[in-house]
Amino acid sequence: xxxxxxxxxxxxxxxxxxxxxxxxxxxxxxxxxxxxxxxxxxxxxxxxxxxxxxxxxxxxxxxxxxxxxxxxxxxxxxxxxxxxxxxxxxxxxxxxxxxxxxxxxxxxxxxxxxxxxxxxxxxxxxxxxxxxxxxxxxxxxxxxxxxxxxxxxxxxxxxxxxxxxxxxxxxxxxxxxxxxxxxxxxxxxxxxxxxxxxxxxxxxxxxxxxxxxxxxxxxxxxxxxxxxxxxxxxxxxxxxxxxxxxxxxxxxxxxxxxxxxxxxxxxxxxxxxxxxxxxxxxxxxxxxxxxxxxxxxxxxxxxxxxxxxxxxxxxxxxxxxxxxxxxxxxxxxxxxxxxxxxxxxxxxxxxxxxxxxxxxx
Amino acid sequence: xxxxxxxxxxxxxxxxxxxxxxxxxxxxxxxxxxxxxxxxxxxxxxxxxxxxxxxxxxxxxxxxxxxxxxxxxxxxxxxxxxxxxxxxxxxxxxxxxxxxxxxxxxxxxxxxxxxxxxxxxxxxxxxxxxxxxxxxxxxxxxxxxxxxxxxxxxxxxxxxxxxxxxxxxxxxxxxxxxxxxxxxxxxxxxxxxxxxxxxxxxxxxxxxxxxxxxxxxxxxxxxxxxxxxxxxxxxxxxxxxxxxxxxxxxxxxxxxxxxxxxxxxxxxxxxxxxxxxxxxxxxxxxxxxxxxxxxxxxxxxxxxxxxxxxxxxxxxxxxxxxxxxxxxxxxxxxxxxxxxxxxxxxxxxxxxxxxxxxxxxxxxxxxxxxxxxxxxxxxxxxxxxxxxxxxxxxxxxxxxxxxxxxxxxxxxxxxxxxxxxxxxxxxxxxxxxxxxxxxxxxxxxxxxxxxxxxxxxxxxxxxxxxxxxxxxxxxxxxxxxxxxxxxxxxxxxxxxxxxxxxxxxxxxxxxxxxxxxxxxxxxxxxxxxxxxxxxxxxxxxxxxxxxxxxxxxxxxxxxxxxxxxxxxxxxxxxxxxxxxx
Numbered sequence: 001x002x003x004x005x006x007x008x009x010x011x012x013x014x015x016x017x018x019x020x021x022x023x024x025x026x027x028x029x030x031x032x033x034x035x036x037x038x039x040x041x042x043x044x045x046x047x048x049x050x051x052x053x054x055x056x057x058x059x060x061x062x063x064x065x066x067x068x069x070x071x072x073x074x075x076x077x078x079x080x081x082x083x084x085x086x087x088x089x090x091x092x093x094x095x096x097x098x099x100x101x102x103x104x105x106x107x108x109x110x111x112x113x114x115x116x117x118x119x120x121x122x123x124x125x126x127x128x129x130x131x132x133x134x135x136x137x138x139x140x141x142x143x144x145x146x147x148x149x150x151x152x153x154x155x156x157x158x159x160x161x162x163x164x165x166x167x168x169x170x171x172x173x174x175x176x177x178x179x180x181x182x183x184x185x186x187x188x189x190x191x192x193x194x195x196x197x198x199x200x201x202x203x204x205x206x207x208x209x210x211x212x213x214x215x216x217x218x219x220x221x222x223x224x225x226x227x228x229x230x231x232x233x234x235x236x237x238x239x240x241x242x243x244x245x246x247x248x249x250x251x252x253x254x255x256x257x258x259x260x261x262x263x264x265x266x267x268x269x270x271x272x273x274x275x276x277x278x279x280x281x282x283x284x285x286x287x288x289x290x291x292x293x294x295x296x297x298x299x300x301x302x303x304x305x306x307x308x309x310x311x312x313x314x315x316x317x318x319x320x321x322x323x324x325x326x327x328x329x330x331x332x333x334x335x336x337x338x339x340x341x342x343x344x345x346x347x348x349x350x351x352x353x354x355x356x357x358x359x360x361x
Numbered sequence: 362x363x364x365x366x367x368x369x370x371x372x373x374x375x376x377x378x379x380x381x382x383x384x385x386x387x388x389x390x391x392x393x394x395x396x397x398x399x400x401x402x403x404x405x406x407x408x409x410x411x412x413x414x415x416x417x418x419x420x421x422x423x424x425x426x427x428x429x430x431x432x433x434x435x436x437x438x439x440x441x442x443x444x445x446x447x448x449x450x451x452x453x454x455x456x457x458x459x460x461x462x463x464x465x466x467x468x469x470x471x472x473x474x475x476x477x478x479x480x481x482x483x484x485x486x487x488x489x490x491x492x493x494x495x496x497x498x499x500x501x502x503x504x505x506x507x508x509x510x511x512x513x514x515x516x517x518x519x520x521x522x523x524x525x526x527x528x529x530x531x532x533x534x535x536x537x538x539x540x541x542x543x544x545x546x547x548x549x550x551x552x553x554x555x556x557x558x559x560x561x562x563x564x565x566x567x568x569x570x571x572x573x574x575x576x577x578x579x580x581x582x583x584x585x586x587x588x589x590x591x592x593x594x595x596x597x598x599x600x601x602x603x604x605x606x607x608x609x610x611x612x613x614x615x616x617x618x619x620x621x622x623x624x625x626x627x628x629x630x631x632x633x634x635x636x637x638x639x640x641x642x643x644x645x646x647x648x649x650x651x652x653x654x655x656x657x658x659x660x661x662x663x664x665x666x667x668x669x670x671x672x673x674x675x676x677x678x679x680x681x682x683x684x685x686x687x688x689x690x691x692x693x694x695x696x697x698x699x700x701x702x703x704x705x706x707x708x709x710x711x712x713x714x715x716x717x718x719x720x721x722x723x724x725x726x727x728x729x730x731x732x733x734x735x736x737x738x739x740x741x742x743x744x745x746x747x748x749x750x751x752x753x754x755x756x757x758x759x760x761x762x763x764x765x766x767x768x769x770x771x772x773x774x775x776x777x778x779x780x781x782x783x784x785x786x787x788x789x790x791x792x793x794x795x796x797x798x799x800x801x802x803x804x805x806x807x808x809x810x811x812x813x814x815x816x817x818x819x820x821x822x823x824x825x826x827x828x829x830x831x832x833x834x835x836x837x838x839x840x841x842x843x844x845x846x847x848x849x850x851x852x853x854x855x856x857x858x859x860x861x862x863x864x865x866x867x868x869x870x871x872x873x874x875x876x877x878x879x880x881x882x883x884x885x886x887x888x889x890x891x892x893x894x895x896x897x898x899x900x901x902x903x904x905x906x907x908x909x910x911x912x913x914x915x916x917x918x919x920x921x922x923x924x925x926x927x928x929x930x931x932x933x934x935x936x937x938x939x940x941x942x
Contacts, residue, residue, distance in 0.1 A: 029811045041740045048738060052731040059727045063720055071712055072642075079364065080708040085647035085926035087917050088910035089703070090696065097695040100556035101688040101734060108738040109681060115740060118677045149429045179604040194743075249513040250607060252672060252747060256813035259744040263673040265608065266512065267601035270674075283822065287672075287747040287815045289506045292433035295818030345423060349475060 016057045024050030033155050034257035034278040034303060035195070037115040038210065041259040044111045051100055116195040116273055118331050156180035159269035163243055166223035169210040175298035178266050194243040196239070205241035205273055208232065213244065213251030213264040215290055216297040227316040231300040232284055240273045252288035261287055276303040364891050364898055365866035367936040370891030372873035372883075382880075390484060392476035393880060397483050399778065402771075404483075408490055409764075412446035413840060415439050420802075420836040426823045434818040437504035438521070442493065444507035445487035445525065448625065449532040450490045452763045456628030457482070457539045459770055462778065464543060467561045469552035472879040474545040482538035489531035496524040498890040502864045506817060511599040511607045515592055526589045533578045533585075533617075536624075539572035542577075547658025552870075552886050555562055555933030558652075561869045561893050565652040566631025569659035573620045573627075576663060581617030584610055594800050608674040612629060615666035623662040625759060626726075627655055629766025630697055633719050636773045637701055639867045640716035641708030644894040647700040648928045654693035660692045671742045680739045687737035694730055698723060714788025716912065718769035721796050725761025732807065747817075750810025756803045768846070770794070775853070775872045776860030780876040785859060787849040794842030801835030889931035898922060900936055 020092045024046045033039050070080075112118070157180040164170045194202065209232065220229045234240045244253055246264040253272070254261040257280075262272050286297035304312065362370070364513040386396055387403075401929050419439050433437065461479065463626075465472055473479045496502040503525035504516035514522050525660040546562050551557075588610060591595040597603025598611040619852075638645040645651065667675055667683040710716060732754040736742050742809075745751060768791070775783050805828045821829065822910050863872040870887045871878070891898065908920035922939070935941045 020846055028602065030730070031812050041744055044738060045741050048735050048741065052735065056727065056731060059698060060724055062702045062706065063724050066702070066708075067710060067712060068708065070708050070710050072639075072709045076709060078642075078709070079899065080641060080643035082644055082897035082922055083703075083920050084644045084645065084893070084894075084922060084924040085650065085700070085703075085907050086911050086920040087925060090650045090700070091648050092910070093699040094692060095698055098373050098689075098692050101691050105685050105688050105735065107374070108684060108740055111740040112677070112681070117680070117739070133841060148608060174566055178601050230522070249516065250510060250673070254747075254815065256744070256811075259740070261672045261746055263741050265674060267604075267606070268608075268674060284811060284816050285813065289437075289508075289510070289747075289817045291517070291820075292504065294437075295428075295433070295820040325628070331464065 012061070015061050016061075019057065020050045020054040023053045023145055028042045032257050032278055032280065032282075033259070034255075034280065035259075035274045035276050037194075037274050038257065038259040040111045040114050044107055047107060048104060051104070056080070069090035089294050114197055116197045116200075125348070133196060139279060154182045155182060156183070156267070156269050159243065159271075160245070163210045163223070163245075163269070165224070166210065166221060167226045168221040168226050169212070169223065170223060171227065172212045172214075172219045173210075173245065174249075175245075178247075180269070181267050194262065194273060195271070196273050197275075200239060200273075200275075203239075208241045208243060209234070211242050211244040211253060211264065213290075215245040215248050215288065216286070216293040217296070218251075218253070218286070218299050219283060222313075225313055225317060226260075227313060227320065229316060233304060233312050234276050235306045236276050236279050236303050237306075239273060241271060241273045249290050250288050251286045251290050252298070254285045254287040256285070257282045257301075264290055279303050279305060287294055362899065363866065364868055364895050365863060365872075367899075368868050368889075368891045369863060369873060371934060372748070372870070372887045374874045374884070375513065376508050382877075390480050392472070392480050394461050394465050394473045394479060394652040395778075395878060395882075396637070397479050398458050398460075400780075401454055401458025401461055401484050401486075403488075404486060405458060408450035409455075410843065411494065412443050412449075412451055413534060413843065415443035415446065415558050417836055417840050419443060420833040422819055422823070423829050424833040426821050426826050426829075428819045430817075433819045434504060435502075436815070437506070437517075438497070440503035440817060441503050441506050441509075441525075442497070445493060445503070445529065446490070447759070448507065448621070449529060450486065450493070452625045452759060452767070453532075453621070454486055455767050456570065456625065456763075457536070457543075458766075459563075459628060459774075460539070460543050460570075460633060463563060463774070464546055464567060464881055465469045465550070466874070466878060467837040467869055467884060468547065468555060468562060469586060469870050469887040470546065470550040473542050474550060475542050475749030475866045478538050479542050479898050482535045482542070483671060485531050487533040488529045489535070492524060492531070493528040495634045496521050499524070499866045508618070509588065510614075511588060511591060511605075511610050512601060512746065515600055519592060523589065524584055526585045526592070530582055530585055533582050536574050537578050540574035543571045544575070552888070554889050554933060558649065559889060559892065559928050559931070561631075562634035562648065562655075562802050563628070563631035566627045568657050569655040570624050570627040573624050573659050573662060577617040577620040580613055581621075583591070584613035584617070586748055587613075603820075608670070612667065619669060620662045621667040622758065623658055625763050626766075627658065629722070629763050629770070629798055630655065632766050633701060633722055633772045633870065635699075636715055636719040636769050637704045638894045638896060639773070639865050640711045640713065640719070641705050642711070642896050643704060643708035644892075644896050644927070645700070646703035647696070647926045648894060649926045650696050651700050654696040657693035658690060661686060661693070665690065668737055668742070671739050671769050672746045684739045687749075688734055691730065691734050698727060698730070713772070713785055714783065714792055715769050715772035717789065717792045718765050718772060718795075721792065722762060722769060725757055725765060725796075725799065728804075729761055730755030732757065735780075742863065745810050747815055748810035749806040749816055752816050753806035753810060756799075756806075760799055760803065765795070765799075768792075771846075773865070774871075775850070775879070776864045777871055777876050779854050779857070780852050780860050782864065782917075783853045784849050784862050788844045791842055791845045791849070794838060794845070798835050798838035798842050802832050802839060803835070805831050868895060890934050890936040892930045892940075894928060895922075895930065895937075 027049055030042055033042050160180050161176050164173065164175050208223060210223060212219045217230065220232050244264040245268060247265045251264045252261055253264055258274055260272055260274055262270050264270060280303055282301045284299050284301040286294060290297060368864045382396065387399060422436050444900055499520060501518035501521040503521040505517050506520065509525065534754040547568055551560060587598040591598055591600050597605035599607050601607055621671050634645055634651055665687040667679060668687045671680055736754055772783055772788055809825055814821055860876045862876055868891050873887050874883050911920035913921050913923055916923050930940050932941050
């Protein structure tokens, strides 16, 4: 039986579509989505994977089919057909990818807006100061005393000052040593943020946590309660704002289950907001190379029920009171003190360390 | 007569071999573009082997979740040197090597426009490479990653970082000198009958590549000089402690280093566009479309750099701008991929090693291209930035793309360069091992990244152990895959069967002279009796192949020799009477 090629094309097309749609939903490539924002990102990924699977199957299929069907037969040394190209076909395969990527771009734009990428609307809010409007040429005419002092608000400085109001945060940050970046006027926002999602715009987050990155640890301070912790605990269902900066080099705050990542940069105050949804213990990872022990710079991220969170807070407050946490500045600690938490993390027994000392002597 | 015979009879190569190079020439400051081309190709391959050893050391450390092979400091040096060597001492100069060897031959010139500059450009590479590797002996190898972001790069080893900066500055300078030479050579030294619309697509690719090199490499040099001042003189251009801005470095670095991705892939797009039609025995599909798409990629490549910085310090609207420009690059790249598939489709494929590597290139590069579009989507990139997903993506592009392209080029032009054929059986073994090894190594990394494994770490979560073990085994297979090639190349260079002038019956001008070509390439100026891709013109009437949407009467719609997209022969010398208009 001779099946015409148009039928074959149709059958292949349907098969590719079905496989792509199925794989786009059943890939198992992403971990649990633990926040509202994560669900949106997953939806975007699934859509991209569906299109990608289709494209992948078509290209690889065409290559493999050609290798089998159009291979040179023994004894045939002649050339193939002289086909040089076809403008309508070129237009077709320019237009289809163009439409696809524009579609993906619009979808991404929408997801980015929904997770709060455009909030606060830095473009509209940052005031264009008088100085910025002044043309360079005008400076020739102006005398020095005419130039007004720069009174533009330094957003990073304000945020840094606000965070330093919290004594616990002030203890772990070195804001006095690192000048804060001034925003350029107009659109020149220098500190990135993922703000509130559009439905929560204008509201203030239920819980604000200051995060400080340093080689090689994350320190979380809770201004509301004065807690300092090496683990990040948040209650489920309440919107959280993370205000982060770094003390030494660039670090990056990443929780795979939140699909959120943000660099913590010395001299800048970055913010992200999200609403945790799924109770569980996850990993919080430093995702920007920060030195030899970069791989060990991760900690627990716990989304817990409000009751468990309340209990955890009480324990922390009790701990803080009893221990009178003196200094977290690593330079002030003896090596043994500094390493203690890591040693317990690595499950090294004190006896083992003792033995190592012996062999050295 | 076949097309190849027509082209050959119009360009008779001299029969007697003369001007044979002595082996000493290859170790000297020689200005012959062919000597320099071979110097580039062999030197870069040696660096590839060194970089490969470093990669396997990295993978050996990652075989288990603990640090049990090297110290974390050494681990960071290993991946820093691996990336720097593979980029600046292997893929970028390997492209320059092919360009040096092929451009003058393809356009019918005796040599490059600036032969001495050419030799200078090459001779900057060995000292720069040795300098970089010497940092291992000094005991302070650079370990801030190949991106070398401050402030980290300012607080790790000072000597190692200074060596890294010096070395990359030298290599960047070499790259700029090469680019000037390629542009001027292509522009001024073509044979009189060859317009830009008749030159081989590799030349188009090198115009696009050289333009990027000239525009963006100086910015990297600027960034590195400033970084060097911060490091050695205590300035604070990028050091936040003194009020400097580390994000400015990232902008300057990526202003070069993203376009550098195209510097690393465009030359091999060009090679593939040469190799596929020869072994498919069919004209390249859409010559002009492929040529222009190279230029489009070259231009767009300059305005996408900040997609490497979606999680650092740029505002929302800028993230969107760079997302859209990045995604649009998929369009000209798609034109190339579809045109290559259409070139192969319906041909008479000679599935030899060169063709297998070229088709493998298209197949694996597509995976890297697809994951590239995904990475451009800001919300998804925020999740996978700096993870193994990115590692997988960049290796599909640079290994599955560039390196397979280089190997395809080796197999295709080895007979021209050495005058001898490579062994086909071992070539196919090499291909099979490479394809399996590369997919085993890099495909599982996509999943690793999405599930939560970040890059540049020596210790990782034990739940990732199985997948990492697979990746490590794949990388060992890749190491093994190189041996058949090395042995095959050395053995064939000495004892392989003689190639003859045009073993592939190709039409471009480098095949219209002896193998290896004489010292000044051609006895008399070659001519384009046929277009560079006019395969199958002689049997135009034998078989009708249907091309959808085509109409032979209109050049704008035609698929055959009448097509507006074709690269025509020189009307003065055209073998086919219809082309003598």
